[in-house]
Amino acid sequence: xxxxxxPNSMESNEEEPVHLPCNHSTISGTDYIHWYRQLPSQGPEYxxxxxxxxxxxxxxxxxxxxxxxxxxxxxxxATLRDAAVYYCILRGHRGSTLGxxxxxxxxxxxxxx
Amino acid sequence: GAGVSQSPSNKVTExxxxxxxxxxxxxxxxxxxxxxxxxxxxxxxxxxxxGNSAPDKSGLPSDRFSAERTGGSVSTLTIQRxxxxxxxxxxxxxxxxxxxxxEAFFGQGTRxxxx
Numbered sequence: 001x002x003x004x005x006x007p008n009s010m011e012s013n014e015e016e017p018v019h020l021p022c023n024h025s026t027i028s029g030t031d032y033i034h035w036y037r038q039l040p041s042q043g044p045e046y047x048x049x050x051x052x053x054x055x056x057x058x059x060x061x062x063x064x065x066x067x068x069x070x071x072x073x074x075x076x077x078a079t080l081r082d083a084a085v086y087y088c089i090l091r092g093h094r095g096s097t098l099g100x101x102x103x104x105x106x107x108x109x110x111x112x113x
Numbered sequence: 114g115a116g117v118s119q120s121p122s123n124k125v126t127e128x129x130x131x132x133x134x135x136x137x138x139x140x141x142x143x144x145x146x147x148x149x150x151x152x153x154x155x156x157x158x159x160x161x162x163x164g165n166s167a168p169d170k171s172g173l174p175s176d177r178f179s180a181e182r183t184g185g186s187v188s189t190l191t192i193q194r195x196x197x198x199x200x201x202x203x204x205x206x207x208x209x210x211x212x213x214x215x216e217a218f219f220g221q222g223t224r225x226x227x228x
Binding site: 006030031032036042043044045048051087091092101102103104105106108 | 117144146148152155156158161166189204206213214216217218219221
């Protein structure tokens with residue numbers, strides 16, 4: 001039920017940009033794209049979400065493909081504190097999928113000093 | 114409190130015993146979720162409450178698992194006759210009235226160990 005596909009792991013050097021991809025080819029027109037991350041020994045925390053347009057906030061940017069079948073979470077300058085598992089999730093807007101938050105395996109991001 | 118609160122933070126129980134895990138969501142949040150996370154694994158959806166609607170129980174792994182939410186606030190996840198494979202971190206999350214574009218806030222989880 002995850003409905004998203006992410007690489008199992010990625011690596012980056014500190015201070016470099018990181019692009020975390022996610023495929024969601026079966027996305028419906030009413031699904032929002034959410035990203036959460038989970039630091040070691042903590043519960044997940046919200047990062048960003050979007051519907052059609054690219055989004056920016058203080059943590060990251062979200063680039064959404066024109067056909068919405070893929071998206072990319074962009075960390076502009078990775079820090080050691082960004083090392084975490086990043087989850088891409090589709091969140092239903094109405095009907096039978098309203099509010100559901102299904103987590104896949106996510107991408108383990110390693111940041112090297 | 115300011116965030117989602119779960120208790121206890123750690124629970125060790127003997128196989129066959131019943132356990133209750135508690136979640137205090139953020140005040141005013143009508144949506145509440147339970148997940149479990151086994152060591153090194155992703156989050157497994159268990160159950161979802163949204164206001165007064167019937168809960169989505171599609172993720173409960175067996176009839177030993179049940180959850181209730183009293184007064185639209187506090188939720189309790191009950192596991193009867195615990196088994197060793199129930200050992201995991203149980204996470205609760207809540208969000209404001211759910212239209213798909215709201216942020217979910219997670220608690221720190223309850224680490225359950227069945228011995």
